[in-house]
Amino acid sequence: MNRVYNFSAGPAVLPEEVLKKAAEEMMDFQGSGMSINEMSHRSKAFDGVIETAEKDLRELLQIPENYKVLFLQGGASQQFAAVPMNLMKKKKAGYVLTGQWAKKAFQEAKLYGEAVALADSSDETYAYIPDCSDLPVTEDMDYVYICENNTIYGTKFHTLPDTKGKDLVADVSSCYLSEPVDICKYAVMYGGVQKNIGPAGLVISIIREDLITEDCLPGTPTMLKWKTQADNGSLYNTPNCWSIYICGLVFQWLKEQGGLAAMKTRNEEKAKILYDYLDGSKLFKGTVRKEDRSLMNVPFVTGDDALNDLFVKEATAAGLVSLKGHRSVGGMRASIYNAMPKAGVEKLVTFMEDFEKKHG
Numbered sequence: 348m349n350r351v352y353n354f355s356a357g358p359a360v361l362p363e364e365v366l367k368k369a370a371e372e373m374m375d376f377q378g379s380g381m382s383i384n385e386m387s388h389r390s391k392a393f394d395g396v397i398e399t400a401e402k403d404l405r406e407l408l409q410i411p412e413n414y415k416v417l418f419l420q421g422g423a424s425q426q427f428a429a430v431p432m433n434l435m436k437k438k439k440a441g442y443v444l445t446g447q448w449a450k451k452a453f454q455e456a457k458l459y460g461e462a463v464a465l466a467d468s469s470d471e472t473y474a475y476i477p478d479c480s481d482l483p484v485t486e487d488m489d490y491v492y493i494c495e496n497n498t499i500y501g502t503k504f505h506t507l508p509d510t511k512g513k514d515l516v517a518d519v520s521s522c523y524l525s526e527p528v529d530i531c532k533y534a535v536m537y538g539g540v541q542k543n544i545g546p547a548g549l550v551i552s553i554i555r556e557d558l559i560t561e562d563c564l565p566g567t568p569t570m571l572k573w574k575t576q577a578d579n580g581s582l583y584n585t586p587n588c589w590s591i592y593i594c595g596l597v598f599q600w601l602k603e604q605g606g607l608a609a610m611k612t613r614n615e616e617k618a619k620i621l622y623d624y625l626d627g628s629k630l631f632k633g634t635v636r637k638e639d640r641s642l643m644n645v646p647f648v649t650g651d652d653a654l655n656d657l658f659v660k661e662a663t664a665a666g667l668v669s670l671k672g673h674r675s676v677g678g679m680r681a682s683i684y685n686a687m688p689k690a691g692v693e694k695l696v697t698f699m700e701d702f703e704k705k706h707g
């Protein structure tokens with residue numbers, strides 16, 4: 348077996364302990380004589396899986412009683428439509444445009460009502476988070492929307508916007524469970540799990556209870572009404588059982604690691620190793636404003652496309668894989684999610700130092 352250090356933005360690295368446990372249980376899940384992939388989602392065994400997953404997630408994020416946790420399909424992209432369908436009662440909402448995912452959500456919302464761009468950092472290829480201390484939020488808006496960590500550009504809101512009393516909706520796909528958060532500051536928090544939690548095909552939405560009503564936009568599909576999913580404990584139809592199971596194992600792993608405060612410390616340590624090197628390097632350069640840097644996604648460049656390509660190629664040969672940057676930024680991107688060990692980041696930096704000596 349030859350495991351690599353996998354810097355993929357998503358689907359992404361999972362904890363080895365979790366993969367081993369899943370392998371162990373694959374032929375016989377807890378004495379059932381079958382794998383989790385072969386049993387009814389209405390079985391007692393699966394009930395245990397989804398209930399424990401929710402309980403552990405609630406504990407990790409300290410989710411208050413008045414929030415529902417929904418395990419949904421269609422990825423984060425499906426929620427781009429579900430958000431306006433469930434929330435746009437006055438048919439108007441404000442969006443902060445900090446990258447492609449925020450823009451996609453914005454464009455989707457326009458199908459259902461008036462989506463207003465409150466701020467926009469496209470003038471510098473989204474390399475910063477715009478000032479959100481005095482956004483042009485108006486009384487008639489139903490909510491304010493952000494993409495909290497911008498996977499492609501490597502920026503993160505380190506301070507949440509002043510929504511002027513409006514409900515905040517956040518796509519947290521690529522920073523989910525990377526640090527403690529105060530759920531009460533959000534009306535809706537959701538994310539695809541394939542970045543920082545588990546296997547693709549599951550999105551976890553955490554929604555304040557009073558926002559889950561029958562009063563959706565006309566024509567909202569039954570499946571996209573949060574009420575349908577909440578009333579049925581996320582089991583209105585067959586859910587993504589496999590992903591829910593693996594996420595549950597990841598939640599247990601996170602608890603064993605010391606929870607989200609411990610993850611934050613670790614993630615800060617890992618990111619510091621890489622950013623400190625980038626700040627001192629003459630060859631490599633981070634692409635993001637320092638104060639807006641993400642702990643999870645770190646884009647960097649050399650300024651020479653041929654050298655970037657050579658770097659990615661040689662890194663791959665050295666067991667440091669999926670470092671090619673997103674096509675819209677170019678260069679490289681190291682995604683250093685919860686499951687990336689510190690040793691992986693150290694090995695990457697040592698490799699970069701050697702590369703700089705040769706080519707700098």
Ligand SMILES: *Cc1c(COP(=O)(O)O)cnc(C)c1O
Pocket residue numbers: 357421422423424425448494496497498518519520521539540542548
């Ligand atoms: C990957 C990503 C998405 C899209 O997720 P899907 O589950 O593929 O729909 C949306 N938002 C952010 C921030 C992402 O990183």
